[in-house]
Amino acid sequence: MPSIRLCVAVALIFCLGAAPGAAQTGKSGVEKLYIINCGEGVAGDISRWSPGVNLGKSMDFVDSCYLIKHGQGWLLWDTGLADAIAGMPEGQRPPDPRMTHWRRPKTLAAELDALGVRPADIKYVAFSHTHPDHIGNVELFPHTMLLVQKAEYEWPAPFGVRFKPDHPATKLEGDHDVFGDGSVMIISTPGHTPGHQSLLVQLPKTGAVLLSGDAVHFKDNWENRRVPEGNTSKEQTLASMQRIADLLAQHKAQLWINHDKAQRDSQKLAPDFYD
Numbered sequence: 001m002p003s004i005r006l007c008v009a010v011a012l013i014f015c016l017g018a019a020p021g022a023a024q025t026g027k028s029g030v031e032k033l034y035i036i037n038c039g040e041g042v043a044g045d046i047s048r049w050s051p052g053v054n055l056g057k058s059m060d061f062v063d064s065c066y067l068i069k070h071g072q073g074w075l076l077w078d079t080g081l082a083d084a085i086a087g088m089p090e091g092q093r094p095p096d097p098r099m100t101h102w103r104r105p106k107t108l109a110a111e112l113d114a115l116g117v118r119p120a121d122i123k124y125v126a127f128s129h130t131h132p133d134h135i136g137n138v139e140l141f142p143h144t145m146l147l148v149q150k151a152e153y154e155w156p157a158p159f160g161v162r163f164k165p166d167h168p169a170t171k172l173e174g175d176h177d178v179f180g181d182g183s184v185m186i187i188s189t190p191g192h193t194p195g196h197q198s199l200l201v202q203l204p205k206t207g208a209v210l211l212s213g214d215a216v217h218f219k220d221n222w223e224n225r226r227v228p229e230g231n232t233s234k235e236q237t238l239a240s241m242q243r244i245a246d247l248l249a250q251h252k253a254q255l256w257i258n259h260d261k262a263q264r265d266s267q268k269l270a271p272d273f274y275d
């Protein structure tokens with residue numbers, strides 16, 4: 001069995017286009033990953049995310065950003081809710097009470113500062129999609145290369161929050177190997193939005209972790225494959241969930257669900273980290 005597993009592992013490394021050095025040593029180029037608290041809130045009615053189920057039931061949500069240190073530089077995955085919300089004593093009330101009332105205990109700028117990371121140190125900012133709870137602070141990094149799907153870039157966002165047109169951006173069309181060694185892979189998972197993406201990270205000790213973005217919002221919806229009412233495509237959402245399930249099996253990866261509070265309560269937050 002171990003030799004079969006090794007063969008599969010070697011095959012995967014080549015499939016993902018690993019650099020020769022990485023293939024020889026088998027080491028991931030990722031050094032560590034921080035989970036940053038980018039918001040906390042209460043969803044008014046979670047049947048928005050599970051039509052016909054849990055009607056009128058509210059649920060605590062969280063909003064996570066992930067800071068990844070790779071040998072070639074830092075990658076920030078999602079920039080969270082706008083830092084301005086940290087200055088609102090009662091947080092940000094949603095326009096529709098079924099949606100999420102968000103608060104920000106601390107700004108992203110302060111979280112990065114506490115880790116000794118300056119915005120200019122970050123090589124790439126990639127985000128799962130362009131909803132405001134995921135790109136709130138994108139202009140904190142005006143010179144950082146954005147990694148965004150072309151379909152998302154060109155999508156007119158219904159909430160009106162966008163990055164500036166002159167912000168450097170790589171417009172992706174599908175999966176993308178961020179550092180060229182297979183250790184950080186952007187995975188195209190459309191459906192929640194037209195150019196939604198997830199992130200597969202190979203951590204040296206923790207192993208493979210798949211960061212969901214909003215491909216799914218909480219564990220119960222994942223287990224029951226429920227599609228939120230506001231998603232842009234039900235068919236794409238279901239196909240993306242299947243793709244994620246296949247990747248989890250293939251890489252023996254953990255699924256870290258961005259908004260799932262119960263899961264995040266069991267995880268280490270910055271300044272603690274995963275390696």
Ligand SMILES: [Zn+2]
Nearest residue numbers: 129131192214
């Ligand atoms: Zn979203």
